[in-house]
Structures are given as C-alpha cells and as structure tokens.
Amino acid sequence: MNYTYIVKCSDGTFYTGWTNDLTRRMEAHNQGRGAKYTKARRPVTLIYYETFETKEEAMKREYAIKQLSRKEKEELIR
Numbered sequence: 554m555n556y557t558y559i560v561k562c563s564d565g566t567f568y569t570g571w572t573n574d575l576t577r578r579m580e581a582h583n584q585g586r587g588a589k590y591t592k593a594r595r596p597v598t599l600i601y602y603e604t605f606e607t608k609e610e611a612m613k614r615e616y617a618i619k620q621l622s623r624k625e626k627e628e629l630i631r
Contacts, residue, residue: 555611557618558602559630562594567626569618571611575602601630 556575560568560582568591572578581587582597591597605611618626 555605555608556602557605557611557614559600559618559626560591560597561600562591562597564594566594567600567623568594568597569615569626571608571615573608573611575599 555571555573556578557571558569558575558578560570560579562568568582568588570578570588578587579597579599582591583595585592585595587597603611603614605614618629621629
C-alpha cells in the first residue's frame with residue numbers, strides 16, 4: 554500500500570509527502586530524519602492521508618496536493 558499524507562508541523566505549516574509505510578515515515582519525521590523541511594519544525598502530527606495501490610498514483614496525488622492553496626488543503630482535510 555502507498556500513501557499520500559499531510560502533516561501539521563509545530564509552527565502550524567503543512568507538509569505533504571508520500572510513503573509506502575506511514576508509521577515508519579511519521580517516526581522518521583519526528584526523529585528529524587523525514588525531510589529537511591520538517592526537521593526544524595518538529596514535532597509533526599499526521600492530519601490527513603489517502604491510500605493508493607501504486608507508488609506512481611501516490612506521487613501524482615502528492616504533486617496535486619502541493620499545488621493547492623493552504624485554504625484548499627484545509628478544505629481537503631475537513
């Protein structure tokens with residue numbers, strides 16, 4: 554299973570990514586190994602995710618979400 558996810562950082566910003574192991578990825582983000590962006594904004598909290606069969610689908614959705622405005626992301630999360 555592949556996932557596209559959004560986390561909320563400690564400074565209130567959102568980070569969007571994809572993974573094939575959501576639990577391991579959240580641990581990595583919170584240990585400072587997940588992404589350069591989240592390293593200085595820990596802890597992060599998982600607030601949204603979608604599941605996909607293939608890596609390509611998850612990556613395509615990640616790109617689409619990253620193109621959204623913050624307001625649109627907030628609407629998606631709701």
